[in-house]
Amino acid sequence: MTTRHIPVAIIGAGPAGLTLSHLLHLDGVESVVFETRTRKDVEETVRAGVLEQGTLNLMRATGVGERMEKEADIDEGIEISLDGHRTRIGLTEHTGHHMAVYAQHEYLKDFIARRLADGGEILFETTVDSVIGIDGAADGDVCTLQYTDADGTHTLTADYVVAVDGSRSQYRGLILEQEGAIRARHDYPYAWLGVLVRAPKTNPELIYATHDAGFALISTRSDDVQRYYLQCNPEDTEEEWPDERIWAELHKRVDSEGVTVQEGEIFEKSVLRFRSAVTSPMQRGRLFIAGDAAHTVPPTGAKGLNLAVADIAALAPGLVRAVKDKDTELLDRYSDIALPRIWKAQHFSYWMSSMLHAIPGETPFEAGRRRGELRSVLESEAGRKYLAEQYVGRDLPTFADK
8 A cells, every 4th residue: 555645744733834835835845734633723722913914915915814804903002001101103103014913823724725616634633643754865764743533643745844733743852862953942930811801992902001910901802802921820720810900910010191991890810821932943854843842932912923923034945945946955954044033032031021121120210211211212212113123023034936
């Protein structure tokens, strides 16, 4: 019996994996996407999403932006509140671009629907058990994947394997076995309690609020469902935050002239812990990682999904050239192309987090210095422009046709 062959095997049906499968298809390279969860789980696991201009442009240019254009909440600015005094950061004013509040699971729905409509293969409820042959360097060498679904265990070969299986990636370790490979990490002394609320919008634009009591973020999901976040301790559990405590803290940290947090039924609570991590390099032989499998960022700068898309914008053209032209020059440079952007995003996320969060146990000097830094940014035209430029993100990498 002949073993089936596919040019690219993709492990994980998150933003990175589905975007990669879509871009490869548009360039005539087929793939198979493996996903352990059900389609329902992928499409209904609620995760917030803020799309940078580069991600928006990719969706529009590749035919996956129609529903987003109708349903996303477009933000041309954000507000930053310091002890009740709000300063607007004009994103469009300073950069010419805007952001879109569009939940990650909605992004996934759009790409799943498009891949299936195009005849793409997404194997839900399927586990990749092993990958061998990643170090094969000769022309004609392939990787062999063994995978299991409801019908049993199967084998498939692929020219290249891309592991985009999340922050607990099963395949990152293979890359870290290489001499000189590193996993740079940073843990933060705070977390967010995220809540979903049935309520009207508190404000037309996002509010990032810092206060002696801690940070809060006012975001939106739709006209009648809102997403609020409160700084909390990493060890906190949802049970330690009854509704009355949540409302008291939100009003304390956010309410200001013209803005009162809108209350309603809280129907979901979750604690989001802050971590930063970067894996370098992001490749070994025929194996590549991207998205959360390669790096994680705290949610403050809204970079997670967008970094995953940027990784794929760097990786997909290299895979296309390698498969179609047997030219690996661009693919060999994938890590060198992706990592500088990743570290810039790490810096912005760390910087924003550090300015906006009251650090547990900080001294009066540390608290005063942190607030002074934030005021310096907010009161300066150059500071507001820099923040806006970093927030909306950079254009995605592009490469001239050969």
